[in-house]
Amino acid sequence: MSVKRGFILILFLLLWRCPVMAQKSHDIPEVLVVGTIHGMHAENPNYTYHDIVRILATYKPDAICVEIPPSYFRKKSYLKEMTLACIYGGEHNIKSYPIDYWGVNYDVRAARREYMQTEDYKNKKRVEDSLLQNSSVIQSFEKKYGSIDTVWRSKAAGYEFFNGKDYNDYTREAYRIEIAVYGDGVMNLHSEARNAKMLSLIDSAITVSQAKRVIVFTGAEHKYYFDDALAKRNSVRLVALNDILPLQDVSPSRNETDYLEHWLARDYYLDTNEMYANAFVPLLHGPEMDLKPELISAKDIELSERLMQEWASLQTRSARYDFERLWLDFLQARYADGVEVGKRLQPHIDEFGTWFFPVLYWRNLGFCYDMLGMRNEAVQSYTQGEETAKTLGCGEETVRAIFKDYTKNPYKRQ
DSSP, X not given: OOXXXXXXXXXXXXXXXXXXXXXXXXXXXXXXXXXXXXXXXXXXXXXXXXXHHHHHHHHOOSEEEESOOTTTTTTSOOOHHHHHHHHHHXXXXXXXXXXXXXXXXXXXXXXXXXXXXXXXXXXXXXXXXXXXXXXXXXXXXXXXXXXXXXXXXXXXXXXXXXXXXXXXXXXXXXXXXXXXXXXXSGGGTTHHHHHHHHHHHHHHHHHHHOOSEEEEEEEHHHHHHHHHHHHTOSSSEEEOGGGGOSOOOOOOOHHHHHHHHHOOOTTXXXXXXXXXXXXXXXXXXXXXXXXXXXXXXXXXXXXXHHHHHHHHHTTOOOHHHHHHHHHHHHHTTOHHHHXXXXXXXXXXXXXXXXXXXXXXXXXXXXXXXXXXXOHHHHHHHHHHHHHHHHHTTOOHHHHHXXXXXXXXXXXXXX
């Protein structure tokens, strides 16, 4: 073969392989890991809940991974930005995949608080502090931005910061030191084991979805781990948030507004009753609200009534509907209506899966009777509620917090 013919053959082979290689590169899925700030989205003007939607609209993924446990997914409320991402997915026919994981069967945060009272913790904390003081990564970050607490309190850092190199370098180093001192345990909420399992769930989502553009929403403290792992692979191409900036401006959809302003998570729950029932949790059952109804604002009561009427119009009433209707009737001083709803609900109180609903049902019914001056019926309701609570395993402290001395002294509304 002549030199000229050999050169032509080599050139032909190279030209033939180029589109094949390009096709193979194109077939590799892109993955964008987005660090979020959970409840701080509500307070940080530089990284809002709506920015989650803007990131989605700009990147245009084929699959969305969210930090929600599979057991909660589309059944219970969880981190708000994760639910919002699922709502966006539902609106745009993009499938979402749950990737959160908690492998321990105990309250790990309570265990951490308990451990922090021990001498072992105090001794190791001194070692940790020394390592932090001598870490060039930590000191460089704090010199530039201040302490990490200062960063969070300032509410000035935006999505670029929490998805940028400096924050991720800091987080990686802080976890490295913490794990070196305490091990992979309660102090870091078993971060290594949890991250590894979450990564395997991301891998499964990529495989099952066959998507070309995957987005992973996770708390910003997890991002470094997923980025580090995915960057080492030839099977995916890691995308940085900076690669897709600037973010597209989009108007909030009706579903986004309903969720962020009215707590109604359309396109998330599989069951309509669950969708409405969970909307009432922050409105009527927030911290201490069931024990101190005076904490519930008139605005939230008004919103709850609108949602209740919408729920009723769908004719999908359930035991949970009647439970919320009874409580809302009481809050609106419609005590006779509440009693009628209570009578309708009574044959179905065993349908609830947790102690909360049947126990509070009897207490709330007793409230309505007391406000109507029907003392005998009120006492019967309180007594039945206390017996139900004990039967379902509630401790004496819980029983007293709910029923106080209502069997002896009538409830008086503040």
